[in-house]
Structure formats: C-alpha cells, structure tokens
Amino acid sequence: MEGFSTLCIHAGNEPDKTTGAIERPITMANSYLLPYDPTDMNWSDANAVIYTRNGGANQKYLEERMAKISGATDCVCLASGVAALSGTFFALLEKGDHVIFSNVTYVAVYRLLNELFNNKFGIETTIMDTSDIEAVKKAIKPNTKLIHTESPGNPTLKIDDIAALAQVAHENGVLLSIDNTFCSPYNQRPLELGADIVIESMTKYINGHGDAMGGCVLSNDHEIINKIKEQSMVNLGGTISPFNAWLIMRGIETLPLRMKQHNINGMAVAKYLESLPCVSFVAYPGLESHKGHDIAKKQMKGFGAMLSFGLKTDHDTHNKFVSHLKVITSAVSLGHGASLIVFIGEDDERMYLYPDEFKNGFFRMSVGLEDSDDIIGDIDQALRAVGLL
Numbered sequence: 131m132e133g134f135s136t137l138c139i140h141a142g143n144e145p146d147k148t149t150g151a152i153e154r155p156i157t158m159a160n161s162y163l164l165p166y167d168p169t170d171m172n173w174s175d176a177n178a179v180i181y182t183r184n185g186g187a188n189q190k191y192l193e194e195r196m197a198k199i200s201g202a203t204d205c206v207c208l209a210s211g212v213a214a215l216s217g218t219f220f221a222l223l224e225k226g227d228h229v230i231f232s233n234v235t236y237v238a239v240y241r242l243l244n245e246l247f248n249n250k251f252g253i254e255t256t257i258m259d260t261s262d263i264e265a266v267k268k269a270i271k272p273n274t275k276l277i278h279t280e281s282p283g284n285p286t287l288k289i290d291d292i293a294a295l296a297q298v299a300h301e302n303g304v305l306l307s308i309d310n311t312f313c314s315p316y317n318q319r320p321l322e323l324g325a326d327i328v329i330e331s332m333t334k335y336i337n338g339h340g341d342a343m344g345g346c347v348l349s350n351d352h353e354i355i356n357k358i359k360e361q362s363m364v365n366l367g368g369t370i371s372p373f374n375a376w377l378i379m380r381g382i383e384t385l386p387l388r389m390k391q392h393n394i395n396g397m398a399v400a401k402y403l404e405s406l407p408c409v410s411f412v413a414y415p416g417l418e419s420h421k422g423h424d425i426a427k428k429q430m431k432g433f434g435a436m437l438s439f440g441l442k443t444d445h446d447t448h449n450k451f452v453s454h455l456k457v458i459t460s461a462v463s464l465g466h467g468a469s470l471i472v473f474i475g476e477d478d479e480r481m482y483l484y485p486d487e488f489k490n491g492f493f494r495m496s497v498g499l500e501d502s503d504d505i506i507g508d509i510d511q512a513l514r515a516v517g518l519l
C-alpha cells in the first residue's frame with residue numbers, strides 16, 4: 131500500500147483526458163449524456179452517472195480518495211456530516227429495531243436518536259455511557275441492530291474503547307458505527323479497530339479550511355454504502371455539491387501536515403491550561419490526567435486539537451474572557467486553520483449527561499494552526515484582562 135501522504139495527494143486524481151490538465155476539473159453539470167436506449171437504465175442506480183443528485187464526477191473522485199486514505203473499500207460522500215449520520219441511520223434502521231448510542235455525541239445524533247427516529251419511525255433507542263463495556267453488553271437486546279458512538283466524544287472528549295465495542299457488537303450480531311470527525315483518518319482508523327461503519331464530517335479537519343461542508347460514510351461492506359447512496363442521494367437528496375467536493379479534495383492534500391501540527395498545538399495548549407490555578411479542569415485525551423488516556427494512547431496515532439476546559443469563575447466572566455481574545459475566534463465548528471472557541475453554558479439542554487466538572491459551564495476549543503505561543507499568549511492576556519491571572 132502507498133503511504134498515507136501519497137494517497138492524500140494522488141488517490142482519486144489523474145490528468146484530465148480532454149485538456150491534459152494535471153488536476154481534474156470541477157464538473158458543475160446537472161445531467162450526463164444518456165445511452166442510445168435509456169429505457170434499459172435503472173434510474174435509481176446510485177452508481178450510474180445520470181443526474182448529479184444521484185452522484186456526480188467530483189463526488190466520485192472524492193469518494194475514491196476518502197476510501198483509500200481510510201482503508202475502506204466503499205465510501206459515499208454527502209452534503210454534510212449530519213447528512214452522513216442521518217443517512218446511515220435512515221438506511222440501516224427498520225421499525226422495531228433497537229439502537230444503543232453514546233450519551234456524548236454530536237447534538238444532531240442526540241436529536242435524531244433521542245427524539246426523531248424513536249417517535250417518528252418506532253425505533254427503540256438507548257442512550258448510555260458507551261465507555262462502560264459491561265453496561266453495553268447488558269443493554270444489547272435481540273432486536274439491537276446498531277451501536278453508535280464517537281471517540282473522543284463531542285464535547286466532553288470522552289474516550290470509548292473501539293476494539294472492545296466492536297468485539298461486543300460482533301459477538302451479538304450488531305453493527306458498530308463510529309463518528310471519527312475529531313480525529314480524521316490520520317489520527318484514528320476505526321475500521322482497522324473493528325468498526326463496521328465510519329462517519330466523518332469532512333467540514334472539519336478533512337477539508338481543514340473552514341470553507342466547505344461535506345460528510346462521508348465509509349465501510350468495507352459494499353451493500354451498506356450502496357443502500358445509503360440510494361436512499362440519501364436518490365431519494366432524500368442529500369448530495370454534496372461538485373464545488374464542495376472539489377474544495378475538500380484540495381484540502382485533503384495537506385491533511386497529514388495539518389494534523390501533525392494540530393497534534394502538537396493541541397498538546398501545548400492543553401498542558402498550558404492544566405498548569406493554571408484558575409482552570410477548574412482540562413479534558414484532553416493526551417493528558418495523563420484524562421480518564422481515557424490509556425485507551426486513547428492505544429487507539430489514536432495523535433491526540434488531536436480538540437479540548438474542553440472550565441474556569442473557576444461566574445457565567446458572565448466566561449463571556450468577558452472571550453470578548454478579550456484577539457487570536458482565538460468565538461465561533462462554532464472545528465478543524466479550521468484558525469483557533470475557535472465556544473462557551474457552553476450551565477443551562478445547555480444536554481448538561482445533565484456530562485460529568486460534574488462540566489456542569490458550571492465550559493469552553494470547547496478547537497486549537498488551530500497559528501503559532502502555539504500566540505494561542506497561549508492570547509489566552510494568557512484575556513485571563514489577565516478579566517482578573518483571573
């Protein structure tokens with residue numbers, strides 16, 4: 131196999147046959163030429179090139195690149211990470227099926243499985259701490275179809291043992307899906323740890339520039355990906371735009387370089403925060419103080435650049451601290467070049483699910499690619515401005 135960096139640059143690309151351009155063009159056409167006798171065609175075939183909602187050229191190049199760099203045989207790229215998550219649940223789950231999902235997940239998963247799929251489609255769901263393998267074993271029922279989790283989980287950075295979950299799932303004929311968005315295939319490779327399905331929001335580290343949305347589902351099971359393609363694109367219309375697919379393809383060329391620096395900057399900021407008396411806690415899987423550190427060390431190549439931390443202060447001082455930041459931007463999302471921070475207050479709807487140290491409100495931070503001295507210096511000056519240092 132070629133190395134990861136080589137695949138990030140070459141997989142899915144070849145010189146354009148018409149012009150000789152060495153980068154493939156952006157194909158914005160909605161429709162593709164039909165064969166001599168179109169009545170022979172299967173119009174809902176998600177692999178036939180007919181109409182861009184069923185899959186277009188740039189999407190297919192990106193699918194090839196994502197599959198190769200993730201070690202998967204099959205991939206479907208969709209309009210967003212949430213389209214990939216909802217598409218997976220929609221394609222795999224039938225009325226009467228049971229799903230176990232982590233109590234720490236991206237908010238859309240919480241809404242889909244805690245409110246929508248159960249109430250609309252009669253799917254049974256159990257929300258639980260999926261880092262407790264014995265409890266997961268006990269929660270499996272004869273109708274359990276899927277276990278879904280994230281590791282590290284958004285936003286508490288909880289670590290699940292992916293290999294152990296895969297073993298429990300497979301002993302019981304259950305599928306395991308992992309949202310790998312915080313890691314990208316550079317830092318963690320869930321298919322190699324035994325997961326059946328991997329979901330990535332390509333909006334984050336994979337594109338890396340904060341300027342295009344996309345999501346994908348990866349698997350070594352051709353039937354699963356084909357089903358998601360047919361339902362999510364042909365019938366639900368969650369297709370990625372050719373322009374976004376092209377931008378993400380371009381972003382991936384520097385994914386390994388960016389992740390290397392994210393890992394270094396993430397660790398530097400986490401260590402700095404942990405050294406401050408005004409910081410109540412730091413959740414970063416690279417710190418030895420993190421509950422999941424040993425498992426993280428086993429299953430991740432690097433610890434990434436997502437962390438959460440608390441300040442020993444009141445609600446409004448959190449907002450004041452953010453207003454003094456000059457390098458770090460107050461905005462949602464993650465995995466951009468720019469460092470981003472969000473204050474999640476004590477009245478957040480999911481706070482009841484999080485460990486006690488999070489309950490006074492906390493920051494989730496995506497450590498960017500600026501000089502780490504500048505990121506740390508920015509936190510330092512803002513803490514001084516509000517009198518915490």
Ligand SMILES: *Cc1c(COP(=O)(O)O)cnc(C)c1O
Binds near residue numbers: 236331334344
């Ligand atoms: C952002 C995010 C998503 C959703 O991705 P979008 O591209 O914004 O739809 C899913 N999972 C995790 C862990 C995320 O951080």
